[in-house]
Amino acid sequence: MSVNGPHGEPTGARLLVVDDEPAMIRTLRTNLRGHNFQVETAENAAEAKASYDRRAPDLILLDLNLPDGDGFEVVRHIRERSGTPIIVLSARGGERDKVNALDLGADDYITKPFGIDELLARVRVALRHLARPKAGTERRIHSGELVADLERREVTVGDRAVHLTPTEYDLLKVFLTNPNKVLTDRMLLQQVWGPDYGDESHYLHVYVARLRRKIEDDPQEPRYLVTEPGVGYRFRSEEL
Amino acid sequence: MRRVVPYVAAIAAVAVTTMLIGLEASRAPLANVSMLYLVAVLIVAVAFGRPAAIVASLLAFLSFDWFFVPPTHQLVVANPEELFSLALFLLTAIVTGTLAARERARAQEAKQREREATLLYEAAFLMAEPDLERALAAVAEHLRGALDLDGLAIETDAEILPRPAIAARDEAARLALRGASSELRVLDPHRRGRRIRLIGPRQHSGGRVVRVLPISAAGARIGRMQILRRAGAAELGPSDERLLAIAAAQLGVTIERARFRKKALDTEVLRRADELKTELLHAVSHELRTPLASILASAGSLRQRDVVWTDRDRDEFAMSIQEEALRLDRVVGNLLDLSRIENGSFVPHKTWHDVGALVEDVAGRLRPVTTEHPVRLDVQEDLPPIELDYVEIQQVLSNLVENAAKFSPPGSEIAIRVGRDDGHVRFEVSDRGPGIPAADADRIFVPFVRLSRPGQSARGVGLGLAIAKRLVEAHDGAIWVDREVREGTRMVFTLPVRGDVR
Numbered sequence: 015m016s017v018n019g020p021h022g023e024p025t026g027a028r029l030l031v032v033d034d035e036p037a038m039i040r041t042l043r044t045n046l047r048g049h050n051f052q053v054e055t056a057e058n059a060a061e062a063k064a065s066y067d068r069r070a071p072d073l074i075l076l077d078l079n080l081p082d083g084d085g086f087e088v089v090r091h092i093r094e095r096s097g098t099p100i101i102v103l104s105a106r107g108g109e110r111d112k113v114n115a116l117d118l119g120a121d122d123y124i125t126k127p128f129g130i131d132e133l134l135a136r137v138r139v140a141l142r143h144l145a146r147p148k149a150g151t152e153r154r155i156h157s158g159e160l161v162a163d164l165e166r167r168e169v170t171v172g173d174r175a176v177h178l179t180p181t182e183y184d185l186l187k188v189f190l191t192n193p194n195k196v197l198t199d200r201m202l203l204q205q206v207w208g209p210d211y212g213d214e215s216h217y218l219h220v221y222v223a224r225l226r227r228k229i230e231d232d233p234q235e236p237r238y239l240v241t242e243p244g245v246g247y248r249f250r251s252e253e254l
Numbered sequence: 255m256r257r258v259v260p261y262v263a264a265i266a267a268v269a270v271t272t273m274l275i276g277l278e279a280s281r282a283p284l285a286n287v288s289m290l291y292l293v294a295v296l297i298v299a300v301a302f303g304r305p306a307a308i309v310a311s312l313l314a315f316l317s318f319d320w321f322f323v324p325p326t327h328q329l330v331v332a333n334p335e336e337l338f339s340l341a342l343f344l345l346t347a348i349v350t351g352t353l354a355a356r357e358r359a360r361a362q363e364a365k366q367r368e369r370e371a372t373l374l375y376e377a378a379f380l381m382a383e384p385d386l387e388r389a390l391a392a393v394a395e396h397l398r399g400a401l402d403l404d405g406l407a408i409e410t411d412a413e414i415l416p417r418p419a420i421a422a423r424d425e426a427a428r429l430a431l432r433g434a435s436s437e438l439r440v441l442d443p444h445r446r447g448r449r450i451r452l453i454g455p456r457q458h459s460g461g462r463v464v465r466v467l468p469i470s471a472a473g474a475r476i477g478r479m480q481i482l483r484r485a486g487a488a489e490l491g492p493s494d495e496r497l498l499a500i501a502a503a504q505l506g507v508t509i510e511r512a513r514f515r516k517k518a519l520d521t522e523v524l525r526r527a528d529e530l531k532t533e534l535l536h537a538v539s540h541e542l543r544t545p546l547a548s549i550l551a552s553a554g555s556l557r558q559r560d561v562v563w564t565d566r567d568r569d570e571f572a573m574s575i576q577e578e579a580l581r582l583d584r585v586v587g588n589l590l591d592l593s594r595i596e597n598g599s600f601v602p603h604k605t606w607h608d609v610g611a612l613v614e615d616v617a618g619r620l621r622p623v624t625t626e627h628p629v630r631l632d633v634q635e636d637l638p639p640i641e642l643d644y645v646e647i648q649q650v651l652s653n654l655v656e657n658a659a660k661f662s663p664p665g666s667e668i669a670i671r672v673g674r675d676d677g678h679v680r681f682e683v684s685d686r687g688p689g690i691p692a693a694d695a696d697r698i699f700v701p702f703v704r705l706s707r708p709g710q711s712a713r714g715v716g717l718g719l720a721i722a723k724r725l726v727e728a729h730d731g732a733i734w735v736d737r738e739v740r741e742g743t744r745m746v747f748t749l750p751v752r753g754d755v756r
Contacts, residue, residue: 037545038547
């Protein structure tokens with residue numbers, strides 16, 4: 015099973031593709047099989063849930079727009095049972111839907127129409143997270159020049175020590191322990207400020223801007239803390 | 255003539271009283287005699303008012319003196335005591351007469367006010383009707399009847415009241431009012447923002463005087479009332495004038511309210527149109543982007559160099575590209591068709607065709623769409639040829655079959671039946687899908703209306719049936735949802751057998 019593919023990803027992983035467009039299903043199935051994945055497909059929410067229960071796939075590609083009910087129901091169903099990565103496929107303009115799906119526990123999203131390489135890259139990232147030790151258990155986190163020592167609460171960029179306020183540090187820690195994962199404003203607010211927060215996105219924007227000034231070479235063109243327009247932020251880790 | 259009546263009555267009352275007293279004079283004491291005269295004066299006062307009462311008092315005084323106070327038949331009074339009681343009598347007669355007359359006037363005024371209040375209350379009640387045209391017509395008729403006028407017209411901005419509300423006793427009165435209003439319309443073409451009219455209080459129309467009363471609201475003139483009195487009737491009394499003035503004020507409020515309501519409605523219509531446009535753009539872009547996503551993913555796959563695709567893989571990608579490109583073409587075609595039909599540049603090119611061949615042609619072409627459904631054709635043998643536009647009717651049938659395939663579960667049958675039906679050829683497309691709720695059976699032919707069921711998103715742009723309906727109607731046919739079907743949906747359309755039937 016853990017033969018590594020041409021890109022170093024574990025091959026033979028089982029994927030479940032859920033989409034109501036036959037042409038899209040056919041294309042994804044053919045392509046993913048060609049990339050050595052095992053592919054199951056489902057055309058509606060009921061089939062998707064049944065397939066998940068039966069086959070326990072390693073990753074789910076899920077279109078939110080399903081004929082017999084919404085894709086959110088599928089996200090909920092899976093999250094009640096496991097942390098299997100879910101990548102949501104959704105139409106452009108459906109920012110609300112993406113945020114909802116992510117808040118429900120989806121791991122990532124990709125906007126239709128998408129480039130097939132981009133999709134494969136996201137699939138690989140999500141699968142690699144599975145293979146790595148549980149994020150947050152490591153004491154030192156690297157990404158490019160950014161190094162964080164979680165035991166000593168120290169952050170350095172290159173050989174420069176970065177001084178962070180407690181809130182800034184907490185926020186950065188959430189990012190560092192969820193590398194390459196889209197985090198919605200709500201998730202970040204609740205993890206850093208507490209469960210009573212969720213709508214105060216402006217707090218978040220202020221702190222993200224401060225963090226960028228401290229850790230990014232060019233805060234206008236962030237290398238680590240990337241904005242996901244209309245959805246939230248993503249910490250782009252270079253250690254994969 | 256009417257003015258003399260009270261005085262005649264006063265004279266008559268005193269005369270009759272004098273005669274009655276004369277009959278009994280020998281027995282009755284003088285004091286009682288004077289009381290009888292007082293009664294007569296009171297009656298006159300109550301019945302005819304103050305002037306008549308004063309005349310009656312004077313006459314009674316003179317008659318009393320002349321006939322009953324000794325020496326009789328002279329105005330001279332012998333006893334100075336008699337003179338005193340006579341003077342007292344005159345004073346009492348005048349005072350009681352005046353008081354009684356005033357009471358009468360008060361009662362009359364109260365009655366008048368009550369009538370006004372009732373009239374205005376009724377008018378206000380009529381104005382509460384939400385349809386302004388009907389409300390004003392009812393009010394006009396009500397006021398006309400109450401004031402006994404020949405005609406009454408209410409006019410305001412043509413934008414909220416296209417025609418003046420006219421109440422008239424007869425055709426002549428109606429014409430006089432209408433004439434007056436058309437003369438005025440020339441003066442003021444009801445332009446927005448130019449509501450003040452410079453018109454005199456009277457207009458002459460057809461030889462009759464039409465009085466004009468402005469209707470104002472919040473200091474601006476927003477309309478007018480035209481009043482046509484009964485031919486030969488007296489001027490309106492102060493009470494009627496007051497009534498009209500209050501009615502005009504109430505009308506002002508009513509009209510202003512209607513104007514606000516219309517403004518709110520216009521805004522709402524604009525908002526809805528805007529919403530519809532947004533929804534349409536959303537639907538169209540989704541419908542265009544869905545096939546594009548598959549095309550891009552397939553094309554991207556073909557170009558990937560990290561995998562060596564088998565011929566079969568390549569074929570699958572190519573098939574996705576081809577199918578989805580055709581689908582895009584259909585969506586764009588439908589959009590173009592609708593715009594062509596909507597702007598009226600669509601004329602069917604009719605020639606004679608065999609219906610059976612057309613149906614088979616459609617079934618064949620749609621095979622890629624109906625792969626997941628068995629399709630049953632049931633075409634009557636001896637159908638006559640029909641004059642039709644082959645491309646257009648083929649599209650109608652295609653749209654129906656595509657819908658059936660799209661909305662019914664995979665594996666369920668789609669049936670196409672064609673048969674003769676009373677001078678028409680009847681086409682039926684049936685599926686075993688969820689069916690169409692009776693309430694939506696007509697709505698689905700409206701452009702961009704898509705049905706969504708609970709827990710299911712609406713799909714498609716909502717053009718197929720709208721186009722089908724217009725194409726069938728251009729062939730003098732009809733299209734509808736068969737409501738008698740219990741399971742699934744049956745769409746029916748008919749075309750006349752004789753192409754020249756209009």
